[in-house]
Amino acid sequence: MPRLRRVPREEVADPLTAFFYDRLLTAGGTATGSPGDWWEVFALDPAILRHCVKGFQLYRKSALDPVLRELGQTRAGWARQSRFVYSQHCKQMRAIGVPEEKIRAVASWQVSTVFGELERAVLAYTDALVLDGGRVHDEVFAVLKKHLPDEQILELTYITCMYEMHATMARALRVEFDDREDPITEVPAPEGYGTRDIADELA
Known part of the structure; x- marks a missing residue:
């Protein structure tokens, strides 16, 4: 809960x-x-x-293409490991007509062939915002500038960062689909292992 x-x-x-x-x-x-x-x-x-x-x-009133917006939001959920944000925006991508193959490929966009140049730049930009703390390579930004006016790049940045915040808060507060135990826990050793020093056995 x-x-x-x-x-x-x-x-x-x-x-x-x-x-x-x-x-x-x-x-x-x-x-x-x-x-x-x-x-x-x-x-x-x-x-x-x-x-x-x-x-x-x-963001519903934004001039930004809704597909680009949802790519950023959905990838932000995936990258921040929020099952809630990722799930909700997969559904929203479906609602605006994004093909299933693209929805599935958001998780592995780096090796997918279903995205165009601008879509790939949006996904790379999202990873730079969420995973790299805003460290964006000039070549990624150049593709955004090639296709989008500055106002829409600002909108994309703001909306994506807003959903990184929502993803982070959902996990921290354990709301919705992020109400789950942390998967990283110690796996107990077999009975009788005691306090042996495995490093000694490997040396």
Whole structure:
């Protein structure tokens, strides 16, 4: 379950929060199959929830091609290892007509042949933002500049970084599909192994 308290509907006083509860949440979660607890956790602070919703509205009005936007958002979810962000934006790519082969290839875009020059640059740029902390090679940026006006590059940067934040927060707070145990744990040694020093045996 999430690491923070989930606000029940009967405690919601903020009108906008109540609107989204009533519109999106049912006893079984959301229409996409997620538990819906992102909304219930973010309802702890209606000002933060309102700020997030404004961000969603901002990118829906962007001049940037929705396919490029979703490539950035989906890859950001994959790169930041957020099952929630990745899953939701695979669905959104499907909703705007992106072929299944491209959706599947987001995870391995580096060796895929299904993306065009600009799409590959968007995916490379996303990795530079998410995995390399904004260290972007000039050649990657040159392809973006070749195809997009500066305003749309700014939009792409802002939206992709916003979804890296959402992916990071989803994992940290364990909401939605990111409510899962860390897979990196010690595998116990067989019974009787004790405190042997394996380095001595390898030397």
